Amino acid sequence: MASSPIIVAEGISKRFGENQVLTRVSLPVMERDVLCVVGPSGSGKTTLLRCLALLETPSEGRVVMEGATISTPEQEKPVKAAARAVRSEIGMVFQHFNLWPHMSVLENLIEAPLRVKKMPRVEAVAIAEALLAKVNLLDKRDAYPARLSGGQQQRVAIARALAMSPKVLLFDEATSALDPELRREVLLVMRQLAAEGMTMLVVTHEMGFARHVGTRTVFMDRGEIVEEAPGAAFFEAPKTERAQRFLQQFEE
Amino acid sequence: MFKYQFRWDMVLGDNFDFMMSGLQMTLIISASTLVLAMIAGLIIALLDMSRFPPARWIGLTFGEIIRNTPILVQLLWVYYVLPIVFSVRIDSLTALIIGLSLYQGAFISEVYRSGIQGVPRGHSEAAQVLGLTPLQNFIRIVLPQAIRMTLPPLASNFVQLIKFSSLGAVISVSEITRRGMELSASNFRPLETFTFIAVVYFIICWPLAMGIRWWERRLRAR
Numbered sequence: 210m211a212s213s214p215i216i217v218a219e220g221i222s223k224r225f226g227e228n229q230v231l232t233r234v235s236l237p238v239m240e241r242d243v244l245c246v247v248g249p250s251g252s253g254k255t256t257l258l259r260c261l262a263l264l265e266t267p268s269e270g271r272v273v274m275e276g277a278t279i280s281t282p283e284q285e286k287p288v289k290a291a292a293r294a295v296r297s298e299i300g301m302v303f304q305h306f307n308l309w310p311h312m313s314v315l316e317n318l319i320e321a322p323l324r325v326k327k328m329p330r331v332e333a334v335a336i337a338e339a340l341l342a343k344v345n346l347l348d349k350r351d352a353y354p355a356r357l358s359g360g361q362q363q364r365v366a367i368a369r370a371l372a373m374s375p376k377v378l379l380f381d382e383a384t385s386a387l388d389p390e391l392r393r394e395v396l397l398v399m400r401q402l403a404a405e406g407m408t409m410l411v412v413t414h415e416m417g418f419a420r421h422v423g424t425r426t427v428f429m430d431r432g433e434i435v436e437e438a439p440g441a442a443f444f445e446a447p448k449t450e451r452a453q454r455f456l457q458q459f460e461e
Numbered sequence: 462m463f464k465y466q467f468r469w470d471m472v473l474g475d476n477f478d479f480m481m482s483g484l485q486m487t488l489i490i491s492a493s494t495l496v497l498a499m500i501a502g503l504i505i506a507l508l509d510m511s512r513f514p515p516a517r518w519i520g521l522t523f524g525e526i527i528r529n530t531p532i533l534v535q536l537l538w539v540y541y542v543l544p545i546v547f548s549v550r551i552d553s554l555t556a557l558i559i560g561l562s563l564y565q566g567a568f569i570s571e572v573y574r575s576g577i578q579g580v581p582r583g584h585s586e587a588a589q590v591l592g593l594t595p596l597q598n599f600i601r602i603v604l605p606q607a608i609r610m611t612l613p614p615l616a617s618n619f620v621q622l623i624k625f626s627s628l629g630a631v632i633s634v635s636e637i638t639r640r641g642m643e644l645s646a647s648n649f650r651p652l653e654t655f656t657f658i659a660v661v662y663f664i665i666c667w668p669l670a671m672g673i674r675w676w677e678r679r680l681r682a683r
Contacts, residue, residue: 310584
């Protein structure tokens, strides 16, 4: 059975003043994809992700979610309405976790289900506890974020995103702010999600993850998609010179 | 100076209750003004940060005018000019409370603004992605964090208000400074009277200021 695209970037360009960050990038994310976006810093990966998360408005092009346009440069009324309807189906995990420091771990998890989905508290708590057990942090249920390690905070952030049962989860360099020994626990959770069939778009510098867990790899440079290949193929036989040069840095 | 005979009983004796009634008035003025100034400050801050340019213009202009004219002139203006402009008579206590609230509100608005802008953007972006509306985002995510950061500066404003309330003496509000002026006019003991008043202000303000400093250190340590 051919899978359908969940979210699609259609010819997205983004300019910040004079600075052209993205140039006509098109990228469909299919159901159950673990699409990894790699490339040097400043290549526009994060901006692309932020456009899909509706945190940035594209200067050109549009974002389509399951057939409905949810973001355009003009942000017309029907587009905004469509965006509101699917907003919480697009989950995002940030580089700096962004847990809310004035709320306990549990409160961080149930906030959106309570306020956005108007879920009964008992149900929200049950879901939150199940998710905390899944990321192996049930014992930190009542702790405040400041008491957790970076790796623990990021796992809570992932659980918080999952609490809204999103159809796609966007990861913005989710392990970049962590020490190497803490990265592993976060990558393990991401790997587990991939195995469960979660649709994921992963901006990352973790070549191992992209190679072994990713279903497709996209290489970006200077605001453009330079190369795209299924799974590990990109790493075994990069076609373009730019990609070859990029990958060489990781071999030392 | 050496031969001066201190007569503290002229202040602390029969007149003590008279002075304490003034102190009570001072505290009532300070507390009610703090509440009103916090509300005025919130309104000014919301205008300042509004998405609509006219609202922003009003908020900023109002704030600049108030912050850059003397409080004493403002009090005199509220007391003598407002009644002419709006042809209503307001008593001196109301004028003092209005004047002080507006003045302190203009400063408190800056406190709010820095508190709100001090909340990392990522925190509200996370809320936005999860589907919280801008209002929910502000009330649930930004405000609680901003309040924690603004509490110590707000408390400092309270200390300032206690001291500024002494300006009420000029428009004959019977707070403690005014009481002192009246007393010294009848007992001819300005040295004892005004020293007593200064000590009273100090006894109230100094522990408050120290407490705030301690509180700020504790918040920062977290």
